[in-house]
Amino acid sequence: MSEIKSLQIIGSKSFGGAERWFQRFSLELDKLGHPTEIGVRRGSELDGNHWASLSCHPLGMRTVWDPLSKHEVKQLIKQRQPQIVQTYMGRATRLTHLPKQSGAVHIARLGGYYKVDGYRHADAWIGNTKGICDYLIDAGFSSQRVFHIYNFAELPEPGAAPAGLKAELGIPEDAWVLMTPGRFVPFKGHRYLLDALARLPEAIAGRPVWQVILGDGPLKQDLHQQAEQLNINRRIVWTGWQLNPDAYYRLADLIVFPSTNAEPFGNVIIEAWGYNKPLVTSASMGAREVMQHGQDGLLFECENSTSLATYLEQALKDEGLRRSMADRGLQRARQEFAKEPIMQAYLELYSKLLRGR
Template sequence: MKSLHLIGSAEMGGAERWFKRFLEAMVRAGEDVHAVVRRDSDLARHHLGGIAHSELGFRTVWDPLSKWEVARLVARSDAPIVQTYMGRATRLLHLPPKGRQVHVSRLGGYYKLDPFVHAHAWIGNTQGLCDWMIAGGLPAERVHHVTNFADPVKPCSPEALAALRAELAVQDEDLLLVTAGRLIDVKGQRYLLDAFARLPERLAGRRLRLVVLGDGPLAEPLRAQARQLGVDGRVHWAGWQQDPTPWFHLADLIVFPSRDPETLGNVILEAWSYGKPLVATAFRGARELTRHGEDAWVVPCDDGAALAEGLRTVIPDAELQAAMVRQGRRRIEHEFSEAAVIGAYRELYAKLLRER
């Protein structure tokens, strides 16, 4: 079944990474997909190799030329399913109520719903998000929960890992805490820096080091915070990584300190997939996905002291880490596999077309 997928962002973030991963998985499953992305965006320049795609202006949600470009491209497509991601692409697309195509809007966050109400159906990646959409007035029979899947683990050569260890000057005694995400307020990195400063330089015989994957508007304030706390010498600012695979392989432990509005948190799934112990905060997505003490160690949001105490608990306890890793891998296999999620999308698309 052919489907058209529209996203209007300029830079890479969690939603854009999901867009890329999802379409790659659809292609692997033999689905006929076509991406429509913003001209000269990060997605267009670096991330869509092997995926058929077009580029449009996606300038602003009020721009008549952008609306016309979107309308013309979609009208010329023979794809019965047209799926939009986030606000800009959704607001620029208005299909006829009784036309031949179905407009599916996928929400990845708790956005204001007014710009999304004209779609024919909505997808939320957590049940909590779906419940919120229904409470906000969207018809329950047209709101569908389809979760995310974890990226298949990519191999990383010993040579590549050795090169990365050399770049970081990693010693055998070092224990690498890795966090990943845009450097924006909702990701909570300031609380992680606070927690890191509360920990001793060595714990359980290991020297603690923190690797921050990501970039964004808070990059300089966070660096300044690390300097003020006196931990900048043990923090490595890796920047945005188009492929974080080597970093996940190198990590000893994944920390995900997001604040409550975080909807799902793909890093949870990535930690489980790569077999890494996870310490996370109890944001909305983590409360739905994780099971404290079984597949993750979960602490309150916005609390550096609590996050530090969680790390103090997990780092010295090899048995706890191993148990969480085993359970996380089981969760990936049974609940968050690529095959299961792509199958759910196929079933949903077929259902929507039958009902059309």
């Protein structure tokens, strides 16, 4: 396949799961020999040293309608002359309008059920779940220009957490470690996680239960106050947002993902599988699409802390269940969410769209 030059644009202010995916995808695309440049929001957390050898272009992206920002994006496209311009989420997509006769193809990639009006001007659309693709088609988008490609899972080499990490975090050596990554925003469901922790015994199967939470965001103060009021804060480690959560995945005995039904996919699911870790997650839209309850994870009712507590206790008491779910998840990560076939799907789509210009 001949090389394909692309410009990947995102307008996020902060790092989260979607932004980590953007980073992994862009770096991998360039690694495969396809020249890749990125555009990020000027002054954001992404406007920094996160991109190895990739050319990073800070852009204003002040609002979704700002004409100066729109002009800046158009000028960048004129200057860099990419073949593919792929935008992520609303801000970047609304501000991206290809210059006349640019010869490029504009692909809008959606990882959520966003308001569709700001996406219609793109040439094609990628949904990272089948549900999102159906949503676009139901909204009148051409089924011939809507494409489904899942995110890929990381498949790290097997290994334990760094020696001494438990002690460094103040966690007893014999403790169970539950781990939850995610920004502190309402649809990530952290308040239901905290309620569930308060319902759990402090020790299960003779081992104390501790929770590690990786994240930051607007609900930080509210969540800390809730943990204090529930008298569980002494068994929680708040690490802040982690650009590289590898050590924490390795440390975990169980990954917990408590999002509300508004969660469109959840990279945490396939990350847990890739790390060969058992998973308890809410039955959100994305989880229901990809998971099989009792086989590759346990699905609890969204926004139901009692249900979550029940499944957490079940998983911690049953070693065989944890092992079987983790092994089945790893198998699925390798077979259905591996990096190579998903990157190949993107490149084949790029080639198809460029041939059809």
